Amino acid sequence: MTRGTATTPEGGAAAEDLFVDLPAGPRLAYRVHGPADGEPLLLVAGLGLDLTSWPAPLVDGFTDRGFRVVRFDNRDAGRSSRIAAPPPGRTRQLLARPRPDAYDLADMAADALGLLDALGIDRAHVVGMSMGGMIGQTLAARHPDRVATLTSIFSTTGDRRVGRPAWSTVARLVKPAAATVEESVTRHLELMAHIGGPGFPPDEAWERAWATAVWERTGGGRSGAPVARQIDAIRASGDRTAELRRITAPTLVVHGDRDLMVHPSGGRATAAAIRGARHVEIAGMGHHLAPGVLGRLVELTTELARTHGARPVPAPSTGEPV
Incomplete structure (x- = not known):
């Protein structure tokens, strides 16, 4: 493992990136936050x-x-490895026909598992958003002993009858x-205006700073x-x-009712497929972690972990209650 630094809009401070070279795959960039003896919680990011x-x-x-808290860049994102394989052409993307040599969600779940192994984490609470929810679902289904709880946020099952993006969203993704x-910042702000829910608007100043820092x-x-x-x-x-029917981890499925990236039917289908899953559909929420929903997401996930974790999760040590 090696170290590096990167600047992000998180309080204006320089945050540290760490790196791990997985035995069977790419190099992953990651960061770790919180107490060393805390219950591990893995955050899995979404598409791109x-x-x-x-x-x-x-x-x-x-x-x-x-x-x-452990958060990382998936393969083909952030500072993790780019995969040396041709991307699908525009026609394949529009027709939803993957290349025969494409990697899949199981490969991406194996990356997450490799990171947990490298950090010596036997079992973690897994929280994934969008594509990250799909990766988390795959990890929970294939490695049930490694997932304490699963929180799947605005994600879906892969069934093409549910969770479909609006065509207006697809057109933005294939540019x-x-x-x-x-140009990158402008596109990001336009996408947030499109997929953000009317009940929880994005913080434009933060989004602009984030998009600039990502570049x-x-x-x-x-x-x-x-x-x-x-x-x-x-x-x-x-x-x-x-x-998904093989998942045994206690599961929370969260979705917004105004999602133009993953139709809310995707969340409903996910909850229906996982035995005992709790489904929470938030009115006015789109496909975005807007400031107005963060506290509720922390509360819901913490409640799940308190009920099913290896040890009690303490109340907040600083700051205002969520």
């Missing part, structure tokens, strides 16, 4: 997003409750990569070949409903 996409107030909410930081941290935006390969991974995994 890096680890900084988890807002600092949400990370702080978990660490204040005593969790040891060529932004050529400049200004500086990674040398590019959240589009192009890496994102196309991640989309291919989702499609190559197919309908995972039968696999």
Whole structure:
């Protein structure tokens, strides 16, 4: 493991990136927060997003409750390895036909498992958003002994009849990569305006700072070949409903009722497939971790962990109650 630094909009401070070279796969960038003896909580980011996409107030909410939070860049995102394989062409993307050599969600779940192994973590609470929820679901289904609880946020099952993005969203996702930081920031703000729910608007100043910092941290935006390969991974995994029925970890499924990236039917189908899952659909929430929903997400996930964790999760040690 090696170390590096990167600047993010989290309080204006320089945050430290760590790196691990997985025996059978890519190099992953990650960060660890909170007490060394806290219950491990793994955050798995969504499509094209890096680890900084988890807002600092949400990370702080978990660490204040005593969790040891691990967040990382998926393969083909952030500062983790880019995969040396051709991306799907525009026609394949529009027709939802993955390349035969595409990696899949099982490969990405294996990356997450490799990170837990490298950190000596036997069992973790897993929280994933969007594609990260799919990775978390796959990890929980295939390695039940490693997942204490699962929180799946605005995600879906892979069944093409549910969770489909709006065509207006698809058109935004298949655009060529932004050529400049200004173009990347503009596109990000436009996408947030499109997929953010009307009940929980994004903080434009934070989003602008985040998009700028991501460009500086990674040398590019959240589009192009890496994102196309991640989309291919989702499609190559197919309908995972039968696999989801194997999940035994206590599960929370959270979705917004105004989601244009993953239709709310995806969350309903996920909860229906996982025995005993709790389904919470938040009115006015879109496909975005807006400031107005962070406290509730921390509260819901902490409640799940308190009930099913290895030891009690303490109340917040600092700050205002969530």
